[in-house]
Amino acid sequence: MMSRIETDSLGQVEVPDDAYWGAQTQRSLINFAIGNERMPLAVLHALALIKKAAARVNDRNGDLPADIARLIEQAADEVLDGQHDDQFPLVVWQTGSGTQSNMNVNEVIAGRANELAGNPRGGKSPVHPNDHVNRSQSSNDCFPTAMHIATVQAVQQHLLPAIAELSGGLAELSARHMKLVKTGRTHMMDATPITFGQELSAFIAQLDYAERAIRSALPAVCELAQGGTAVGTGLNSPHGFGEAIAAELAALSGLPFVTAPNKFAALAGHEPLTTLSGALKTLAVTLMKIANDLRLLGSGPRAGFAEVKLPANEPGSSIMPGKVNPTQCEALSMLACQVLGNDVAIGFAASQGHLQLNVFKPVIIHNLLQSIRLLGDGCSNFQQHCIAGLEPDAEKMAEHLERGLMLVTALNPHIGYDKSAEIAKKAYAEGLTLREAALQLGYLTDEEFDAWVRPENMLEAGAKG
Numbered sequence: 001m002m003s004r005i006e007t008d009s010l011g012q013v014e015v016p017d018d019a020y021w022g023a024q025t026q027r028s029l030i031n032f033a034i035g036n037e038r039m040p041l042a043v044l045h046a047l048a049l050i051k052k053a054a055a056r057v058n059d060r061n062g063d064l065p066a067d068i069a070r071l072i073e074q075a076a077d078e079v080l081d082g083q084h085d086d087q088f089p090l091v092v093w094q095t096g097s098g099t100q101s102n103m104n105v106n107e108v109i110a111g112r113a114n115e116l117a118g119n120p121r122g123g124k125s126p127v128h129p130n131d132h133v134n135r136s137q138s139s140n141d142c143f144p145t146a147m148h149i150a151t152v153q154a155v156q157q158h159l160l161p162a163i164a165e166l167s168g169g170l171a172e173l174s175a176r177h178m179k180l181v182k183t184g185r186t187h188m189m190d191a192t193p194i195t196f197g198q199e200l201s202a203f204i205a206q207l208d209y210a211e212r213a214i215r216s217a218l219p220a221v222c223e224l225a226q227g228g229t230a231v232g233t234g235l236n237s238p239h240g241f242g243e244a245i246a247a248e249l250a251a252l253s254g255l256p257f258v259t260a261p262n263k264f265a266a267l268a269g270h271e272p273l274t275t276l277s278g279a280l281k282t283l284a285v286t287l288m289k290i291a292n293d294l295r296l297l298g299s300g301p302r303a304g305f306a307e308v309k310l311p312a313n314e315p316g317s318s319i320m321p322g323k324v325n326p327t328q329c330e331a332l333s334m335l336a337c338q339v340l341g342n343d344v345a346i347g348f349a350a351s352q353g354h355l356q357l358n359v360f361k362p363v364i365i366h367n368l369l370q371s372i373r374l375l376g377d378g379c380s381n382f383q384q385h386c387i388a389g390l391e392p393d394a395e396k397m398a399e400h401l402e403r404g405l406m407l408v409t410a411l412n413p414h415i416g417y418d419k420s421a422e423i424a425k426k427a428y429a430e431g432l433t434l435r436e437a438a439l440q441l442g443y444l445t446d447e448e449f450d451a452w453v454r455p456e457n458m459l460e461a462g463a464k465g
Contacts, residue, residue, distance in 0.1 A: 006122060020087050020111035020121050021104055022129060028100040034093035039101045039362065040369045042154060044088045045080055046146035047105040050226065051133050052076035053248040058135050061238050068132050071113035075127075084108055092366045096359025098143030106133040136237040137229065140267050140357055144225040145249075147365040151273065152221050152255050154372040155214060162379035163214075163283070167207045169383040173390065174200035181455045182307060182397035183404050190404045193455040196307075196392050203293075206286040213279035220272035222256050224249065228263030231356040267357050270350040270364055277346040280371045284339035287332050287378060294386070295329040306396050311389030328386035335374040342367035401455055408434055410453045411444070419443050 003014040008023035015026045052073050059069035078084060087108045094100045106129035113127040114120070127133065134142075178197030185191050226249075227242020229235050234242065242259040250257040260266035300306030301324075310326050317323040345367050349360035358364075401407075405427055411420040419441075427437035435449050444452070 004120075004122060015122065020084065020108040020115075022107035022111060022122055022124075024100065024103040025090065025107050028090050028094055028104070032091055032094045032100070034091055037092040037366060039088065039090050039092055039094075039098075039104075040150065040366060041085055041088065042150035042369055043098075043143075043146050043365055044101065044105055045082075046149035046153070047102060047142060048076045048079035048109065049149060049249065049252060050137070050142055050145055050245070051105060051109055052080070053245050053252060054135065054137055055133075056248055057241060057244045060244075061241075063238060064132060064135055068113075068127055071116055071127055072109060072133055074116055075109040075112040078112060079105070079109065084112065092362045094362060096361060097139050097357060098146075098361050099139035101362070102134070102139040102142045102146075103129065106130065109133050136241050137226070138236075140230050141225045141228040141263070143361055144266060144270070147270075147273065147361060147368075148221050148224055149249065149253065149255075149257070150365065151276065151368060151372070152218060152257075153253070154369055154376075155218065155221075155276075156255065158376040159214070159372050159379075160211065162376040163207060163211050166379040166383040166387065167204055167211075169387040170200055170204050170207070173387060174198075174204060177392055179456075180392060180394060180397065181401060181459070182392075183400045183406075190400075190406045192406050192409050193401060193458045195459060196397070198459070199293075203286070203290045206289065207283075210279065210283035210286045213282050214276065217272070217276040217279045219256075221276055222258060223260040223266065223272065224257055225260055225263060225266035227259055228267050232262075232264035232267050234263065264356065268353040268355070270346075270353070270358055270361075273364060273368055274347060274350045277343045277368055277371065280339055280368075280375060281343040283375055284336040284343075284371075287375070287382075288336040291329040291332040291336070291382075294390070295326045295333075298326050298329075305400075307393055307400070309391045309393055311386060313385055328382055332378050332382050335378045338374060339371045342371045403433075405434060407453050407455060407458070410458055411438075414448070414452055415443050 002017040004017055005012050006015045006023040006026065007013070008027070010027070013023040013026045015022060055064060055069040055072040055076070058064035059066055088101070088104055090101050090104050110124065110127045110129040110133050111122040114123050114125065117126050119125065174197045176197070177200070178195055180196040181193050182196055182199070183190055184194035224242075224246050226245050227234055227237055229237050242263065246257050246259040294308060294310065297305050297308045298310040310324070310328070312324040313327050315323070317325070346364050349364045350358065352358060352360045405424045408420045408424045411423065423434060423437045423441060423443065426432065426441065427434050430437070432440070434453065435446070438444050438449055439446065
């Protein structure tokens, strides 16, 4: 492979000829060959957006020649368009400030800008990666800003629509079966009746709670660290730079970004992302509940509950012909586990804000973006491949209801708890129906049983059977 010489403050480095990056990116490739987890492209595109916005603000302020600003903006637009995604090879496991990825973006934009200016790719003339592309910035404020931009974009564009998709599918199913009476269960044991629609309505409300938690966390994530530079003081950036670049980023992205009120906290702490991660954990908990419940209700088809028919996505077993497994429930459960684990990693990493800078930033954003992606994909996929094709088995529900013992609860107001309990125990011990046990004990007549034990009348407050 042909190579060229690039330089940084440590000296000369050989860089592949076809690379736009420079010496600092190449050193990181050599010194941090750890794992396969690349820095998320969303973060790198967010950094490119910052470079574009900074070039505009610096141009307006007279801190950057107009022709240099235009070259930076043109190269940044190409990055944002995905034309240079292969130029960002660095892994998550690098310097904890994300400096190497910030420099990777600076070098690629400079390298491409210099090519656009008629020079060989790479180098530092006429566009310098530090002096021009990184003007008025530091990795310490660029990277947390990129973390926030990438996060808000992912939540708004991917996660919230996916939650709405799943919630809408469940709402449709719930409305369709609001009068389908079935056995309720508590402690995994038979309880008083419920409708299938009521059962599903809980899922919708739980999703709504999680969605509101996510939305309420977003305003703090829209506060940007940019303008704090190295330690939060704003040294080497002009007065008002933080406000100006936040406004520029808001205009470019269409998202409500503002400058963080305290840049010291924005560099040293990651409370906004920790809060959001907690909300993502809440969503994961809800999805685990939905997946587990539908897995249980679909168990069987002959030796389980068998109250819902889950769509078959594939042959279920390599040895048992005709078996259908709840694979969508399993996938949703697994990704929920991953999100719960990610939240632990994020919480621990965010707690390590020593003095003026948290240096666990790459692992925080790696885990956070993975959680958002998994939850978004999971919601959408579960709706399309499970909820959309799910059907209740009304006959099986009726059978369980008929055989259930907890309908006896309807007798409490009429004959009292003790006699009702005696009926249930006798029925269970002797394999009788509730009606048979009640009549044998002589606690009520056939007509009274018909009048009082009516599942459809046991579904709301004020009902006494």
